[in-house]
Amino acid sequence: MNDTSTPAALPRILLVEDDPTSRAFLAAAAAGTPARVDEADGVATALALSGTTRHDLWLVDANLPDGSGAALLQQLRASHAGVAAIAHTACTEPATTDALRAAGFDDVLVKPLPATAVQAAIRARIGSVAAAPTTRPVWDDAAAAAALNGNMTHVQTLRALFADDLPNTQARVQSAASRGDVAGMQAELHKLRASCGFVGAGRLGDAVAALQDATDDPGRIAAFESAAVETVATWKYRPVE
Structure with a gap:
């Protein structure tokens, strides 16, 4: 049985997001599942991280300064088959979310959204080593x-x-x-x-x-x-x- 009390036992997520504010929010939300989170601000950094670290899930922005999330996913899967992938985008058009799923993403998150929604999507793909989040309101x-x-x-x-x-x-x-x-x-x-x-x-x-x-x-x-x-x-x- 894995010892889930140690950082090494936690799932590992590659978060790709170029906006610092969105990246900080998504990193904190993902870490709260709980998980270890590696952060990348673009395609080049993401590929470098994936070359040295095995991840359980990729959380990828649809639009990046040096490429698209869909293209990055294809490059990642060329080296690491079977890893779960979730796209995140600020675009609400159904055509965009449908295209991301067609590109191979298992799920698509539309920003902005609460941390609990991010965590639920992650848990649906890689499970959880912690109890489900409390239903107590953020503001009581x-x-x-x-x-x-x-x-x-x-x-x-x-x-x-x-x-x-x-x-x-x-x-x-x-x-x-x-x-x-x-x-x-x-x-x-x-x-x-x-x-x-x-x-x-x-x-x-x-x-x-x-x-x-x-x-x-x-x-x-x-x-x-x-x-x-x-x-x-x-x-x-x-x-x-």
Whole structure:
């Protein structure tokens, strides 16, 4: 039986995306399945990575600066048959998604989309070594209202501040993790968990609590990073009530 508690036991994904923001979002979402993610910004980098590393899935942008996703897929499959492949595109035209499937992609994701949809598509192709994601909402209005005496205007103000600072908090947690600074991680996670309760960031709060219990678990670290990215992304497009 494989030891899924170690990074080597996790599935490995090649993510190809030239836009830095989209690449960061997709990488965090994919890592939260959990999985190890190798990032490439174009065809040349992707081919170089595939030449040295065996991947369980390719997550490929349909349009790249130095070629098309469909052409890249053909080159990848020439050397590595049988690897699952998912395309991602911002084009909503059925003709485009149909063409990508005809080119050999097993699935096509249309951006923008939530992290949970990315993870579901990945799990459908390569399975999961972790439990299915929680169904708790990203933003729990009832919990936030209860914490702040039903004042939703106050809730929304605090949520804006919370979402604005969350990337900084995430970076501090990641830095502490990379240094092996468990005390530093726990201090940041303790403060973040309390803040999640005040603003009703339910799904992130669950990920923080899980990471507090096992700060050296790569799957929980990846799940925390994915939840943080999803929390910020969904706030940006959430109308003020």
